[in-house]
Amino acid sequence: xxxxxxxxxxxxxxxxxxxxxxxxxxxxxxxxxxxxxxxxxxxxxxxxxxxxxxxxxxxxxxxxxxxxxxxxxxxxxxxxxxxxxxxxxxxxxxxxxxxxxxxxxxx
Amino acid sequence: xxxxxxxxxxxxxxxxxxxxxxxxxxxxxxxxxxxxxxxxxxxxxxxxxxxxxxxxxxxxxxxxxxxxxxxxxxxxxxxxxxxxxxxxxxxxxxxxxxxxxxxxxxxxxxxxxxx
Numbered sequence: 001x002x003x004x005x006x007x008x009x010x011x012x013x014x015x016x017x018x019x020x021x022x023x024x025x026x027x028x029x030x031x032x033x034x035x036x037x038x039x040x041x042x043x044x045x046x047x048x049x050x051x052x053x054x055x056x057x058x059x060x061x062x063x064x065x066x067x068x069x070x071x072x073x074x075x076x077x078x079x080x081x082x083x084x085x086x087x088x089x090x091x092x093x094x095x096x097x098x099x100x101x102x103x104x105x106x107x
Numbered sequence: 108x109x110x111x112x113x114x115x116x117x118x119x120x121x122x123x124x125x126x127x128x129x130x131x132x133x134x135x136x137x138x139x140x141x142x143x144x145x146x147x148x149x150x151x152x153x154x155x156x157x158x159x160x161x162x163x164x165x166x167x168x169x170x171x172x173x174x175x176x177x178x179x180x181x182x183x184x185x186x187x188x189x190x191x192x193x194x195x196x197x198x199x200x201x202x203x204x205x206x207x208x209x210x211x212x213x214x215x216x217x218x219x220x221x222x
Contacts, residue, residue: 030207031207033206033210033211041144041215042213043150043198043216044213045210045211045212045213047210048209048210086150090207093163093205093206094140094152094206095150095152095206095211097150097151097152099149100149
């Protein structure tokens with residue numbers, strides 16, 4: 001079983017929809033990261049959080065340490081949000097990655 | 108805005124050859140990392156590096172791999188004798204401090220193709 005599980009694997013939405021991507025983990029962590037990978041392969045860090053909630057623009061990330069669960073929300077989705085969204089957890093000095101969620105937003 | 112850079116963007120090599128992948132982390136960052144992503148698979152941790160020594164390495168990072176910070180700016184990953192299964196995208200990353208409190212900045216990646 002993977003230490004980091006994401007759902008769904010694939011998500012297609014219409015422009016303007018509210019989107020949620022979920023991440024569950026099975027190990028003790030010191031922080032959780034949400035990353036975005038574009039079709040060209042580049043990886044960008046969106047959030048790092050160890051408790052509560054963070055917001056940046058139309059993106060919101062939450063984490064529940066007790067339930068070992070995090071969510072990434074995209075409000076008012078746009079075609080340019082189309083990418084792979086990856087959840088990764090910090091253990092020691094390494095990141096352990098989930099499989100990623102392919103998000104496609106259609107106009 | 109400061110960024111992590113990697114060279115080359117694409118490297119093609121023959122099986123058994125040595126390759127060196129180069130990275131220039133963000134200048135005030137102290138922690139450095141290598142990851143790989145085999146096509147269609149998830150990103151995997153290889154090694155973390157701090158204070159001129161390896162902090163942690165994964166089971167993938169065997170004796171064929173080594174890392175070095177030869178000067179104040181470069182951070183390299185060497186694969187001594189490449190295998191077909193080493194074909195992947197290799198990402199370098201850096202962070203200002205530990206990953207418990209700091210986000211990680213990724214380079215654009217080097218696509219390694221072993222023939």
